[in-house]
């Protein structure tokens with residue numbers, strides 16, 4: 001499971017994450033929502049040991065990332081679809097990660113199949129569309145069959161078939177008892193796919209609630225979210241109505 005406790009991070013004058021506390025539990029899809037600049041990616045980075053908290057704790061299975069034994073088998077992450085070297089094939093990219101983690105090549109073939117990349121596996125990643133690169137990032141996250149998945153906007157760039165596929169994938173992973181923690185700006189998608197919501201704005205917790213409670217008054221997730229997040233938005237566009 002994921003535990004964030006009184007977590008704070010400041011970049012010069014920007015309080016990116018501000019005394020944030022929540023948990024994401026096994027067996028459910030937890031959507032991590034918030035406007036641009038709310039602090040979602042910063043929280044992901046602290047959970048993955050890529051950024052150091054100023055204070056507080058960001059734990060995976062009760063430990064900070066650096067203290068996890070076999071981290072690739074504990075936590076799979078998609079942060080940036082462009083992290084694979086463009087000159088490498090998808091298969092080679094995944095084989096490198098697998099070898100470093102002592103994972104067999106047959107698992108590479110499995111995740112390529114699972115993400116629909118088998119036919120394109122020998123093509124250079126530089127020739128991939130955004131949606132294909134997202135699929136490759138998801139394949140890498142799944143390599144170690146981890147208990148915990150952290151996915152930062154995995155739906156970006158996916159076509160409708162891909163969006164439906166990832167919804168089923170996340171549901172299946174949660175049904176297997178894994179912790180699935182996923183950020184997205186696509187409220188209609190999260191309405192269909194999430195069990196629980198963590199909503200933040202300007203680094204602070206705005207809501208920690210089952211989706212069914214959040215939308216219990218019959219509003220869509222988008223309407224309920226916009227009412228809640230509006231005041232916390234850091235960046236605004238001009239209103240036309």
Ligand SMILES: Nc1ncnc2c1ncn2[C@@H]1O[C@H](COP(=O)(O)OP(=O)(O)OP(=O)(O)O)[C@@H](O)[C@H]1O
Nearest residue numbers: 011014015016034035036037038039040041042043
């Ligand atoms: N390395 C950094 N240096 C300075 N400021 C940063 C850095 N990383 C993030 N920030 C700032 O911290 C705040 C939170 O950014 P973050 O990327 O975590 O938000 P986010 O919720 O992921 O946004 P988005 O939905 O747009 O991806 C923003 O104001 C951002 O400009």
